[in-house]
Each structure stands twice: as C-alpha cells, then as structure tokens.
Amino acid sequence: MNNLSRDDARINRLSSFLYWEGNLEAAKIHPIKRNVYYIETVFGEKYVLKGHSNASNLKQQWEFFEKIRSREIVPFVRYPNGKREISTGTNYYWTISPYVAGRKLNYKSEIDRKKAVNTVKRFHQQASHVHINKMVKKQLFFKRWETRLYKFEETEKIFYSYGHNILYEDIRRMMRKYTELVSNFNWNKDQLNAERNGIWVHGDVASHNFIQSEKTWLIDFDLLHCTSQLYDYIQLGQRFLPNINWDVETLLSYGMVDEKDLDKYLFSVFIPSDLLREWLHFLTRKRSQSVDSYLLSMEKEWLKRKEFLRDSILLIK
Numbered sequence: 001m002n003n004l005s006r007d008d009a010r011i012n013r014l015s016s017f018l019y020w021e022g023n024l025e026a027a028k029i030h031p032i033k034r035n036v037y038y039i040e041t042v043f044g045e046k047y048v049l050k051g052h053s054n055a056s057n058l059k060q061q062w063e064f065f066e067k068i069r070s071r072e073i074v075p076f077v078r079y080p081n082g083k084r085e086i087s088t089g090t091n092y093y094w095t096i097s098p099y100v101a102g103r104k105l106n107y108k109s110e111i112d113r114k115k116a117v118n119t120v121k122r123f124h125q126q127a128s129h130v131h132i133n134k135m136v137k138k139q140l141f142f143k144r145w146e147t148r149l150y151k152f153e154e155t156e157k158i159f160y161s162y163g164h165n166i167l168y169e170d171i172r173r174m175m176r177k178y179t180e181l182v183s184n185f186n187w188n189k190d191q192l193n194a195e196r197n198g199i200w201v202h203g204d205v206a207s208h209n210f211i212q213s214e215k216t217w218l219i220d221f222d223l224l225h226c227t228s229q230l231y232d233y234i235q236l237g238q239r240f241l242p243n244i245n246w247d248v249e250t251l252l253s254y255g256m257v258d259e260k261d262l263d264k265y266l267f268s269v270f271i272p273s274d275l276l277r278e279w280l281h282f283l284t285r286k287r288s289q290s291v292d293s294y295l296l297s298m299e300k301e302w303l304k305r306k307e308f309l310r311d312s313i314l315l316i317k
Helices: 002-022 055-067 110-126 141-153 156-161 165-183 187-197 230-243 248-252 259-270 273-284 291-316
Strands: 026-033 036-041 046-052 093-098 210-212 216-218
Touching (some): 002 093, 046 055, 055 093, 110 216, 165 291, 230 259, 230 273, 259 291
Antiparallel strands (some): 026 036, 210 216
C-alpha cells in the first residue's frame, strides 16, 4: 500500500509539473521504463515523456530535429506553451515526442532485419548535409570500445573462478587484435568528411529503437552523432549475426556496404564489443540466469563467432 501511495504521489507531482511548466494537461501517465513515461492529455494527444541529464546532447538533438527533413524518425516536439524542454531547476530536463503505437522490430525475423536496413538507409540519406552549431564530438567508435575492453578486463577473476580462463583470454586477445587492426584504417579522414558534409548516424540501432506501425520508425536519438555512416551498419552487422547463424554471405546479402569498404566493415564487425557490452550489462542487472550458465552460453556463441571469422577471412583474401 505504501508503494502504491508513493507511486501515486510521484505521478501526481509529475502531472502538476507538466501543467505548470509546459501547460500540458495529462489525463493518463504510465511509466514505460526509468525516466520514460507514456502521456495522454485531456485532449486525447499521446506523447512519450523522457528525462535527460546531458544538456549538450539534448541541444544537439533539438537542433538536428529542426534541420533534418525526415519521415523515418520520431523527433521531439514543443510543449503546448512553446517550450522545448522543461526542468525543475536542476540539471535535468524533460522532453516530449509523439507516441507511435506499434511493435519493436525483432532481429530473429528476416523481414524485420530488412526493414531495419531499409529504414537506416533512408535515414542516412536524409541525415546528410545537416549542419548544426552545437555539435557534440565523440571519440571514434573503436576508441570507445577500447574503454569497454578495460572494463571487461576488470572482470577477469569471474572467468577464472568459473573455469573459463581460456574463454576470457581468447576474447581479450581477439578484442585487442582487431581493435588495433581496425585503427589502421583512415577513420580520421572519414570523420573529417562527415563533419564537413554534415553526415550523421543514429548511433544505437538496437531492434527496440525501431517501431513498426503502418511504417518503420526510428526512435531514441541519445547516441546521435556526426561520423561515418558505416558505424550504424557495423552495429547492425553485430546484432544480426547471432540471428543468421553467423553466416557471412547472408550478412553481406543485406547490401549495407560497398565492396570498397568490405575489409573495413568486416574487420570492424569482428571486434567482439557487443559480446563485452552484453556481459557487462548482465553483471549489473537483476539476473534470471546464473553466472555459470551465462558463461556457458557465451562460450557456445564464441565458437560460432570464430567460425564466422574464419569464413570471412577467406572471403577478404
């Protein structure tokens, strides 16, 4: 009962906050996940309310949404009183976006994988020659993945305590080898070209960031940044592979990259950053699976990944 009372009190405070700061009269408020809510107004309008802690990132998204002309994305919209975002006075800001009813894509589905690729391709066309004033610069992706490797190395004892030391050393070796190899490509030239020509990526093409309704929409632009658009396809490749039995020919059949970028693309997909990401997420969330069981499934996936690597190396040669 106390929890219900606290939840009701929080929703009531949020409703009052939306009215006084944004002139938005909420009839319904339902939590979707942490700091994300479904809002229905007294006039029947439906929004997604989202909290942001990074002001620079928020400004970049707003400027991007105002400059781009795209039918593939769900952007922020202004509150009824014209405000872009509202705040309690702390360094935390709330935005609204139109609510799109639909389902998330599922990368186990061939149809959904094609929808994701086609949606990203159209978005990339529209997200070129978009120039903004407040660009938030990021490190190149493989440098960010090096940071993930350092965090992975801090979990070494867990692998050893469960008898998976060979798996740990193999993953670490592969991560280091291909991160170093990929760093030798001329990414700085690509980055300069992206910044000069206003070329953007979504930055997080997970299946849950696509909504399928009468068409396929891209949502959640928190990781939006200006860089080579190959990055979105590298992410898609890593996310598709477990669902296509690690078959390189099937991966290439989606036509995400030109032949001239094939080496660059496949070597980047080789980097097991996604494996590290999921492992680190597993350690921080509530677990429905034991550590030992998770490591056993990781080992099985790792063996398949190494087969993909061998097949791909033959293709590149």
